[in-house]
Amino acid sequence: MNPPAPSASIRDGALLRRRLADELAACGDLRTPAWRVAVESVPREVFAPEWFERVDTERGTMWAPVVGDAATLARVYEDVTLVTQLDNGVRPRDATGPVFGVPSSSTLPGLVVGMLVGDGPQLDHVLDVDGSFATLLPQRDGSWRVREGGPRRLWDLAERAAAAWRVQRSPAVDAFRLSITPDRQTVHLPDNSLTWDLPRG
Structure with missing residues (x-):
């Protein structure tokens, strides 16, 4: 009796893992046969079955839920960071549409391999x-x-x-001021010769 043929999703996952291994090897992150076997063997979709994608709106940055399936499997095997949870504990399966929150992520594969392989x-x-x-x-x-x-x-x-900062002769931290308005938050020197806008979440 012949064993059952692997499903399309299993075959696709194996193909995508090999493609990811090729990409990581090409950029120098994957340098040994043993680590290549690991990259080609570990199914990332098990650890990232769902995630959030960034959506820029007039109200600020929001995060749209994506629940992994055959149509989104390729995204799991891109060398990118996937946002898997927000700071308020919301997971993609809990959201019915884009939501606000500070992201917590699944680190991109190349970075993980670089950490494990590096000296x-x-x-x-x-x-x-x-x-x-x-x-x-x-x-x-x-x-x-x-x-x-x-x-x-x-x-x-x-x-x-x-x-x-060096052009301004490396001023100390206490030389800077913080200005907050309804539309903007800035860190600056008193004469405004050096100014940075703080990011809006």
Whole structure:
């Protein structure tokens, strides 16, 4: 008696895992056969069966629920961070439409593999409430590689802010002021020579 043929979703998941492994190997995150076997074997849809997608509205950032199925399986195997829960405990299955909240996420596969495979200090990771992230991964030659994703490039923003701060002769933290209005929150120097808008959640 022949064993039953694997379902389409099982075959598709295996194919998508192989494709993800190819992508991670191409960008240098996946460097050993043993870790490739792990990436190709572990079904990510078990750990991320549902998630939220960001929706920008006139009222601010909201999160729309997505419950995984055959139509959304490919999204699970993209090298992206999936928002799996919001700060008020709401899971995608609990929401009937877009909701507000601070996201909690399932870390993107490339970052997880980079942490597990890398040598020495693992990484510095910056994550914002809008789903943007920047990750610094140490390289063997002593340099750092930056990976960014999401709606904003956080590391680029940080580098520009640091350069502007140095131009102003590196003022101390207590030199800055905080201004809050109904429409805007800013951190600035008294003469407004250096000003940053705080993000709106």
